[in-house]
Amino acid sequence: MSLKHALLGLLSERESTGYDLTKMFELSMSHYWHAGHSQIYPLLDQMEKNGLIAFEHVVQKDKPNKKVYRITPRGRETLVSWLKVPPTLSRYKDESLLKVRFFQNLSEEHTIELLRDRRRAHQATLDGYRKLEATYFPVGPATPVRRGLFAYFTLRRGIMFEEESIRWCRWSISQLRKKKTRSS
Amino acid sequence: MSLKHALLGLLSERESTGYDLTKMFELSMSHYWHAGHSQIYPLLDQMEKNGLIAFEHVVQKDKPNKKVYRITPRGRETLVSWLKVPPTLSRYKDESLLKVRFFQNLSEEHTIELLRDRRRAHQATLDGYRKLEATYFPVGPATPVRRGLFAYFTLRRGIMFEEESIRWCRWSISQLRKKKTRSS
DNA sequence: TCCTACATGTAAGGCGTTACATGATTTA
């Protein structure tokens, strides 16, 4: 159950509400993990009962009241021992690549069109990551943000992935064009 | 439900048993999809009932009897209309990168050690892909294998991904070393 | 003799998505 550990990791950095945690997944972790609030709230409940985290009710005017969670020493232990275990080979699911695998069932024109769409989608994602980079890490790994080095590493991995995806789309399209030339 | 479409895709290429299909996921599609036999057998059953595929009992000596499935015209329609829909942004889950995100909870020595382990794991995966490439696509996209072009594209994506992962590991380790030098 | 390949199934339980449900305040 890695979501539990992801929540412990985020709470090891700062106290947060379920709402905050949900947003962190959306905004800065989407290329390697994600979870909706309907999964997060019940899990926080359960983790609190198991003594991994604790919360405090905070009453607010103007805004709804909230529950602010923090990690307990026991939670920290659980996090660290999880980090030390070498991860098993992660099994990706990429519906987009899965479709490409079966593109022989479409016309060549159509597949080129779909590959162009993919390239544009990757470009848009890349632009988003670059904005994050410019905002939070303006001078790269040397940016003086405490605790931010590994967050920067994972963002870099996202950027490299998107760049590589774009190169792959271009290469695939060029291969299809070559094939067309040969057969005509 | 993409597994259904993955099965249709594989059956659009050749008749197969549940066992064959299970092996194809393991051997050549693991970097973008996976499924175990306990998921595949009941789903084939259901798809047969819905008229997407049909099967024939084949009695064998020496080996257990088997059910050979083939795709129906209706299955082919379902496959093609799925292919035409632009995929929604795929949401990856990469436990390995998730751990990296929280490495600040470990010592710097330890994180370097773990990153080296990752690099070696990616190298091993890459070696496996390269063997597949040498076996099935010895002269690249021009290899005269009918229907094999898109299978080659997806394999190339796997190779590029692993190469990029290795570069990222090296880069991360070098960043950590620099930081150590600065602070000492 | 033990392991691997071939071959097909079921069952329990956990994980994850989508939809339902509420409601005040701020911004466009």
Place this chain on the structure above:
DNA sequence: TAAATCATGTAACGCCTTACATGTAGGA
């Protein structure tokens, strides 16, 4: 006036993993 933000929850259903279950033939 409509939408977004803040904020927390529940329920139904489907997907997926792990384990249980069985049996033959061939190779090391």
